[in-house]
Amino acid sequence: MSVSHSKLKTLIDDAQRALRGSIQKIDLHSGDVWILSVRIPGETLKLQISLNPPVARTSIAQTLPPKLPADTATMMLRKHLQGARINALELAEADRIVFVRMTKDDESITLIVEHLGLQQNLVLVSNSTLVWTLHPDTRLSLGGIYHAPEPPPLVPDDEKHVSADALEREMVALVDSQLEEESRSQVLHGLKREHKRAKRLIKNLESDLERAVESEEKKRIADLLKASLGSQSENQRSVTVIDYWNDMQELEIEIPAQLSALEYVQELYRTYKRLKSAKGLIEERLLKAYEAESHIASGLEEARSCSVEELQKWKHLIKPSPQKSSTKTTITRLPYLEFTGSSGVRILVGRSSKDNDTMRSKFAKGNDIWLHARDWPGSHVILKTADHSLPDLIDAALLAAHYSKGKNDSTLEVTWTQVKHIRKPKGASPGQVYIAGGQTIVVDPQHPRLNELLAQGKGA
The missing domain is CATH 2.30.310.10 (ibrinogen binding protein from staphylococcus aureus domain)
Structure with a gap:
C-alpha cells in the first residue's frame, strides 16, 4: 500500500x-x-x-x-x-x-x-x-462541493524519521523491484506459451511421422489389390487376396464406396508416394522441434531464478502475440485478403465461405487459377494470371494450405484449376463448388516462404 x-x-x-x-x-x-x-x-x-x-x-x-x-x-x-x-x-x-x-x-x-x-x-x-x-x-x-472521505482511526506514530531523499530512494527501489518482477513475469509467460507451442508441434510431427512410416503398408495393399483387378466384378466393395508377405494368408481389402477398385489402387499409390517423400522432411523438422523444445525448457527453468539482466537472453525465443487493431476504418470491406506472388502477380484469399463465392464470381476471370486445400475446409484462393508459373503456383498453394483447417499438417495437397472449370451448384451452401478436372500440388504449410507472403499481405 x-x-x-x-x-x-x-x-x-x-x-x-x-x-x-x-x-x-x-x-x-x-x-x-x-x-x-x-x-x-x-x-x-x-x-x-x-x-x-x-x-x-x-x-x-x-x-x-x-x-x-x-x-x-x-x-x-x-x-x-x-x-x-x-x-x-x-x-x-x-x-x-x-x-x-x-x-x-x-x-x-x-x-x-x-x-x-x-x-x-x-x-x-x-x-x-x-x-x-x-x-x-x-x-x-x-x-x-468536494467532500473528503471519513479519516481512519488515529494510531500511534512510532516510525523512525528519515529524510525526504531517503524516502524517495526507498520508493524508487520499490518501483525498480516491481518492474523487475513484472519483466520476469512477462518473460515467464511468454516462454510458457512458446513451450506449449513447441510441444504441440512435436505432437503433430510425431503423428505425421507415424503416418509416413505406414506408407509401406499402403503400397503393400495397393500391390495386392492391383494383382487381383482382373478377377473382380465392377461393383465389388471388398476383395479377398492372398498376402504373399504374410505366410500366404488370406486378406480382405475393403474398397471405399465412392471409388472403384482401380481408383482405390491409384489413391493408395499416391498416398504412398506422398508419405514416402515427406518422411525425410518430417524427420528433419521433428529433430529441430525436439532441440527447440529442449532449449525453451532450459530457458523456462533458468528464467525462474536468474537476474533481470540474464532474462534478456531468453526474450528472443518469444514470438510477439498478434495485436488486434482498435482503429476503426471506413474503407469498403473486400471479400478477400491480397498477397503478391514471386513474379509480382496478385493472389486473392477468400475471407469466409460467403466471401469465397463473391471473390470468385466478381473478382476473378475465367483464365485465372483457382486453388483450394484438398479434403480440408478452408479459403478459396485466386491466382490472378493464366500463366502456370511454378513459383507463383507454389505461393498460392502455400496460402491455400495456410488458410485451411489442415495447416498444421507437415504436407498438404492443394487442388488447382482455371476458374472457368469451377461451377456453383444451384442451392449449394456458401463456398461449395464443383470442379471439372483439376490438378494437385503438394506443399509444406510450414515452408519459410509463407512468412514472406504473410508479411506483405493487404487487408488482414
Whole structure:
C-alpha cells in the first residue's frame, strides 16, 4: 500500500520548494505517474504524483519512469493546470490527502490527490466547484462541493524519521523491484506459451511421422489389390487376396464406396508416394522441434531464478502475440485478403465461405487459377494470371494450405484449376463448388516462404 501519513508529510515538506513555481508541462509516465514540471527561479522541479498503490506518493522526483502518450486524464490536467502558479502544498492532518492549491488567471484551482491505499484518486476543484475526478464516486458529484472521505482511526506514530531523499530512494527501489518482477513475469509467460507451442508441434510431427512410416503398408495393399483387378466384378466393395508377405494368408481389402477398385489402387499409390517423400522432411523438422523444445525448457527453468539482466537472453525465443487493431476504418470491406506472388502477380484469399463465392464470381476471370486445400475446409484462393508459373503456383498453394483447417499438417495437397472449370451448384451452401478436372500440388504449410507472403499481405 502507499506510504504512511508521517512519511508522506516528510515528502510534502520537501516539496514546498515548488511553492510560487509555475507549471510549465504535465506528462504521463509508466506506473500511473504524472510529472508536473514546475519552474522556479534557477531550476525546474519535477513534482511527481504517483497513484501506484505500493509506492503512491506526492514528492519531488529524483528519477523519472518511462514517458507514455498522453491519455484523457493527462489532457484534462493540462487544460486546467498548465500555466497555473502553485500557492500551497498541504497534507490533511488526519489522512493521506494532498491539496495542491493554485491560481490561473482569475481562477482558483485545487488539485486534490487522495493517497488512500488501493483507492488512489485525483480530483480537480475550480473556484470551490468540483469539475473533474479520475475515478467517479458517489461522494464526488460534478458541479458540487468536494467532500473528503471519513479519516481512519488515529494510531500511534512510532516510525523512525528519515529524510525526504531517503524516502524517495526507498520508493524508487520499490518501483525498480516491481518492474523487475513484472519483466520476469512477462518473460515467464511468454516462454510458457512458446513451450506449449513447441510441444504441440512435436505432437503433430510425431503423428505425421507415424503416418509416413505406414506408407509401406499402403503400397503393400495397393500391390495386392492391383494383382487381383482382373478377377473382380465392377461393383465389388471388398476383395479377398492372398498376402504373399504374410505366410500366404488370406486378406480382405475393403474398397471405399465412392471409388472403384482401380481408383482405390491409384489413391493408395499416391498416398504412398506422398508419405514416402515427406518422411525425410518430417524427420528433419521433428529433430529441430525436439532441440527447440529442449532449449525453451532450459530457458523456462533458468528464467525462474536468474537476474533481470540474464532474462534478456531468453526474450528472443518469444514470438510477439498478434495485436488486434482498435482503429476503426471506413474503407469498403473486400471479400478477400491480397498477397503478391514471386513474379509480382496478385493472389486473392477468400475471407469466409460467403466471401469465397463473391471473390470468385466478381473478382476473378475465367483464365485465372483457382486453388483450394484438398479434403480440408478452408479459403478459396485466386491466382490472378493464366500463366502456370511454378513459383507463383507454389505461393498460392502455400496460402491455400495456410488458410485451411489442415495447416498444421507437415504436407498438404492443394487442388488447382482455371476458374472457368469451377461451377456453383444451384442451392449449394456458401463456398461449395464443383470442379471439372483439376490438378494437385503438394506443399509444406510450414515452408519459410509463407512468412514472406504473410508479411506483405493487404487487408488482414
